[in-house]
Amino acid sequence: NAGVMQNPRHLVRRRGQEARLRCSPMKGHSHVYWYRQLPEEGLKFMVYLQKENIIDESGMPKERFSAEFPKEGPSILRIQQVVRGDSAAYFCASSPPGLAGGRGNEQFFGPGTRLTVL
Amino acid sequence: GNSVTQMEGPVTLSEEAFLTINCTYTATGYPSLFWYVQYPGEGLQLLLKATKADDKGSNKGFEATYRKETTSFHLEKGSVQVSDSAVYFCALSDRRDDKIIFGKGTRLHILP
Secondary structure, eight states: OOOOEEEOSEEEEOTTOOEEEEEEOOTTOOEEEEEEEOTTSOEEEEEEEETTEEEEOTTSOSSSEEEEOOSSSOEEEEEOSOOGGGOEEEEEEEEOOBTTBTTTOOOEEOOOEEEEEO | OOEEEEOOSOEEEETTOOEEEOEEEEOSSOOEEEEEEEOTTSOEEEEEEEOSTTOEEEETTEEEEOBTTTTBOOEEESSOOGGGOEEEEEEEEOTTSSOEEEOOOEEEEEEO
């Protein structure tokens, strides 16, 4: 059973460009979470999605950032008009459905995408 | 709000030394507690977890006990190896929502 897949592993963008980060959850997992890790910091929650639904986006910046998890295909984290402060490692995690959705279930992490904004 | 505080690194030890990485938390309710490990160039892996007070999580020689009275979840290992060199993150999950709250991480270097 393949783990959580993220691509690309490394992404370089110039200021003002768009960044698209992809995450394929583990087989059988229907819950996806995105986290951001700034240099020398811990991971910070951004957004929690189920198929075709955003459940909790309380950690997402209000502008330029969006996330989706379509019925088919990977989850996408999209950053428009990137700025230098967006440089970070972005991690995706997935969990299986549980008795109360994904709540309280263990989350399995992907290897991350390291975004560098020049 | 919920938060996790762990000792700052880097921590440098010789092989076979005893390891303690301190972690304390602030949370409403009864969170689940975790230690994650991040090896160089890789994502996070769950190392161990505890879901209620006095539970002890253990894996690969690492242990941590959920102490409600001191709101702590310190990570210990009796004899570290060079292969344990990594960044260790203490974390909690409030079961009322879906976020994992992470500490800032502690970088561990083990010298041969």
